[in-house]
Amino acid sequence: MPATPSTPATHTDPAGPADLVGCRNTTVIGAGVIGTSWAALFLAHGLHVTVTDPRPDAEEQVLAGLEGIVPTLAALGLPTGGLTDRLRFEPDLAAAVAAADLVQENGPERLGVKQEIWRTVEEAAPAHALFATSTSGVPATAIAEALEQPERLVVGHPFNPPHLVPLVEVVPGERTSPETVERACALYTALGKKPQVLRKEVPGFVANRLQSALFREAVHLVADGVVTEAELDAIVTDSIGMRWAVAGPFRTFHLGGGPGGLPHFLTHLGTQMAAGWPHLGRPVLDEPTVALLTRQAQDAFGGEPVAELAERRDRAQIALMNALGEDRDRGEAA
């Protein structure tokens, strides 16, 4: 569980805060939603955090965000006392990374901007510092073309928000070293996350591609008038959603194949399913479609502020995680 506050990899240094697999000082680049969430997670695991962002309200934004995150950290069983004692703000990027063991970057999703950021970090950070970018769309290979030591940079793409959802996609670039990948995985694991290393650098990585494929068909079905958004959501939570929380799609079809498992499924129902693939929807997010989806979203969810809905969802998420425990994908309850 991400809730475990002290993994075997954690030990408390009597001279100061925790040291997590060789990491004590972290720098979070970017004071937005993802940066704030990483900062909260690092702080809750006893690390020092320096947040750097040129915007003048960075400190205000992060402190407000932290306040909203603290109840979730507590529900996850993480310590929440004195978090801000180990938090500082430094608008100057070079100064902010000067003592970093880990730099987690959450800058704008533009290659040029990321290259400039990482060039500065490479010059100013200690030689041992681990470089991770939260990017969901810019490959490490491309960013690292601007670096002297491309082997130090890896994608550590969280599923939002990182303080709650276990997945971190670790995506090495062509020149990322195995040691960098290993260190990133060890650190994310010590933070209670479930890192997954991809074997190939593909656009969108894995989780977002899968999500996008399902959402495409969802948009088609709503635009085609088969169901409303609220009806489609209920269908998902009452069937495939609850299934995939416990076992992924391959395991689910393995169990759906009877004693013959997935091989039997593939040669029987699988062929029939594949025959339908060319007939899945190909919707376009044009103006009328966006207008329809917007109208239905207002009907379905508009009665309450997003923040309150999200808070309730996250509480349910934690109840689910507690019920399932570590062994989600092995299909076991805690």
Place this chain on the structure above:
Amino acid sequence: MPATPSTPATHTDPAGPADLVGCRNTTVIGAGVIGTSWAALFLAHGLHVTVTDPRPDAEEQVLAGLEGIVPTLAALGLPTGGLTDRLRFEPDLAAAVAAADLVQENGPERLGVKQEIWRTVEEAAPAHALFATSTSGVPATAIAEALEQPERLVVGHPFNPPHLVPLVEVVPGERTSPETVERACALYTALGKKPQVLRKEVPGFVANRLQSALFREAVHLVADGVVTEAELDAIVTDSIGMRWAVAGPFRTFHLGGGPGGLPHFLTHLGTQMAAGWPHLGRPVLDEPTVALLTRQAQDAFGGEPVAELAERRDRAQIALMNALGEDRDRGEAA
């Protein structure tokens, strides 16, 4: 929760078994996995069940299946005593439906066979009997072309297995009457299910189309060597799976859009996502792909019989349902 053994719609008749929204006698056509699961659910709710199937081992098959389902019924909080006292077998279809209040058909997925079955049922069943087919692929409109009273037939497509998973897709044909739809929904609801009426009869209905769209991309990513089956499954359970168990895809993106909700999401990240749709994978389930998926399934899941894996998965499923309770899609814990 499907676990509720006595809903307001249930009452015990002192003269005999329960009467569920006017239904006491059910006939289950087809002694396969789905038929057996429906039979178990009906029996656990106090109904009489007649199973009809021409195969000589129908009784043996259903009794063995029931034995496997009883622990799940018990875990769901349903009564499991004396189930078989209300179960009988009748190989002759006309005789089997002669006293039915509900006929739930799980025959072969071939139009001609289904039409023949339903013609016989229509002639032999009481005038008030509700006609539901579990088909996942044959439209009610097509089957009903063979009937005198097409208004009586509706699709009640469960997500397997119906005794556990809440969703039942209720899909009216062109000539299905509103009363039939209403009665089917009332009955499935009284059985603890979550019926969802579709507004249009589309191939694959909704849950299977969504599942198929995601699985298509999953096959692509594994065939392309980005991840293994086991890695992809872990990615899903640790991110979108646990998300969609609590809130469907539209609600999830509504909450991912910040204070502006889904409308903001659509005009920002949505456009970017849609730009990737044409680049999603278009795999073919050809021989080499099936061989690869089979090999990986054996590596990932081959160490244990499917039945044992399924049993563990179902226990985890019930733990999840108990943790989330009724309010899954409203994002609330029980």
